[in-house]
Amino acid sequence: MSNYKPKNHMPKKINKIIIAIVLLGVAYFAYQRFMPHGGGNQPVAMMGGGAAPVSVAEVIVRNIQQWNEFSGKLVAVDKVEIRPRISGVIESIGFTNGAMVSKGDLLFTIDARPYQADVSRAEAAFASAEAQEKLAQSEYERAQRLYKEKAIPQREYDERKNAANVATANLKSAQASLEFARLNLEYTQVTAPISGKVSRAEITIGNLVEAGPTAPILTTIVSNNPIYVDFEVDEDTFLQYSKNKAVGDDENQNIPVIMEVSTEKYSGRVESFDNSLNVTSGTIRARAVFDNHYGNLVPGLFARVKLGSAEEIETTLITDRAVGTDQNKKFVFVVGADNNAAYREVKLGPIADGLRVVREGLKPGEKIVVNGLQRVRPGAPITPELVAMDASESVQKIEPAGNEVKVKEK
Numbered sequence: 581m582s583n584y585k586p587k588n589h590m591p592k593k594i595n596k597i598i599i600a601i602v603l604l605g606v607a608y609f610a611y612q613r614f615m616p617h618g619g620g621n622q623p624v625a626m627m628g629g630g631a632a633p634v635s636v637a638e639v640i641v642r643n644i645q646q647w648n649e650f651s652g653k654l655v656a657v658d659k660v661e662i663r664p665r666i667s668g669v670i671e672s673i674g675f676t677n678g679a680m681v682s683k684g685d686l687l688f689t690i691d692a693r694p695y696q697a698d699v700s701r702a703e704a705a706f707a708s709a710e711a712q713e714k715l716a717q718s719e720y721e722r723a724q725r726l727y728k729e730k731a732i733p734q735r736e737y738d739e740r741k742n743a744a745n746v747a748t749a750n751l752k753s754a755q756a757s758l759e760f761a762r763l764n765l766e767y768t769q770v771t772a773p774i775s776g777k778v779s780r781a782e783i784t785i786g787n788l789v790e791a792g793p794t795a796p797i798l799t800t801i802v803s804n805n806p807i808y809v810d811f812e813v814d815e816d817t818f819l820q821y822s823k824n825k826a827v828g829d830d831e832n833q834n835i836p837v838i839m840e841v842s843t844e845k846y847s848g849r850v851e852s853f854d855n856s857l858n859v860t861s862g863t864i865r866a867r868a869v870f871d872n873h874y875g876n877l878v879p880g881l882f883a884r885v886k887l888g889s890a891e892e893i894e895t896t897l898i899t900d901r902a903v904g905t906d907q908n909k910k911f912v913f914v915v916g917a918d919n920n921a922a923y924r925e926v927k928l929g930p931i932a933d934g935l936r937v938v939r940e941g942l943k944p945g946e947k948i949v950v951n952g953l954q955r956v957r958p959g960a961p962i963t964p965e966l967v968a969m970d971a972s973e974s975v976q977k978i979e980p981a982g983n984e985v986k987v988k989e990k
Contacts, residue, residue: 631961635951636915637899637969641944643892644932645836649884650866652811652839656802656879657869658774662687663795665767666695670785677780680875681772681801688770688781688798690789695765702758709747709754716740716747776803777875802879805872808851809839811885812863816939818853821890836888837868841881846870850887896942897935899969902950903928912942913949913956915964921949923958935969 668690675687723740726732772778779800783789789796821835839846848870857864868885870877903926904911910928913921926941942948949956950969956962 631919631963632952632955633963633965634921634949634953634956635967636947636962636964637902637950637967638947639938639942639944640897640935640969642895642897642933644895644897645892646889646895646929646932646937647838647886648813648817648930649886650811650813652809652868652883652885654841654877654879654881654883655808655810655867656776656804657806657808658776658801658803659879660773660801662770662772662798662800664688664690664770664789664791664798665795666690666764667788667790668692668694668768669788670783673781673785675778675781675799677778679778680776680804681778682775683772685772686769687772687778688783690768690770692765692768695761695768698761699758699765702754702761706751706754706758709751713744713747713751716744720744770798772801774801774803776801777878804875804878806869807872807877807879809848809868809870809883809885811866811868812858812861813853813866813887815857815862815864817887818857818864821887834890836890838886838888839868839870840884840886841877846877895932896938896944897932897969898938898942898948899950900936902948902953903936904953913953913958913962914942915947915949915962919962919964921956921958921960921962924948 670688671691672689673687674689675681675685681687720740720743723732723737727734727737779802781799783796783798789798835850837848837850839848848868851867851869853867854865898912902912904913906925909925911923911925914924916922924941927939929937929939931937947964947966949962949964950967
């Protein structure tokens, strides 16, 4: 039998396939590297290459009222948990669940018969103590006259005086017991301590309730007009208001506040800032107050709170299209004197008049790249094309016409 084996040509074919795949990958990388994403035929500006054409605009400086937005939660000005002060059986409920109640309205009635009996007992003890006190005082006054006439000894005089003092003390004790009994009888009528909206009855008729630290909640009442919104203000914003003297007992009135709940907007005023900063979150608690005449705002709702500056502030504005993100940093490309793109980190604020507020990083008169950031590299030459700093998505191209400047849509 022959020992001949055919040669295996498969490894050579596999090597050829791998080489072809590598070549295709290199070609694709070169295309992506040297061709713009827009699909044009012009190469992107590279180190040592041509200048990339980009749109640039001059930063805008305006006097505007700046607004800062925060998340907040509605809180009742007054909230009371109604608990029994005495023990007993609930006999009646004097309100409708969810209704408005006024201060002093009857909410619950607790069985008063045991406490009425205590009042009667205390009244009898008080009457007895009062009679004893009158008799002791009369005996003491008689003893005073007799002692002056040397008709009784010093010992008898001291005894009658002491008896009068004891009777007076017993009368005061009986009076205090009577007042306490009457107070407990009064507590059988559970009334509203504030005006507001009452919750539902947590304990129904016929149930026994106990007084003390573990006393159950019978219901709750929250005031509804006005209403607070609590929110957290970051450190930088708080310092801005402090620097502009907008924080204080009187100055708080000058800070405009707008609250948005769902699609509704409400105007109010700042009630207070807290007295210390939370070092963990870097924020300070603030509270604003709003009118709630119709009662449609209830505690617990979430709201967006906008704080305005007390007066108009000179502000630098740019379009959001000019802002790039480098990890957790925001940056723009500033056009240098030699038409080179300079990387500039910026600190941004809220939106104002459709443009982004720049707190730090730019100066009036500087020009920045607003369109074509993907074709720009730090320090690379660019071909700037001046446009208007517009908040819309379209870019307005500025072209000179004689001594005039015309604006047309690009």
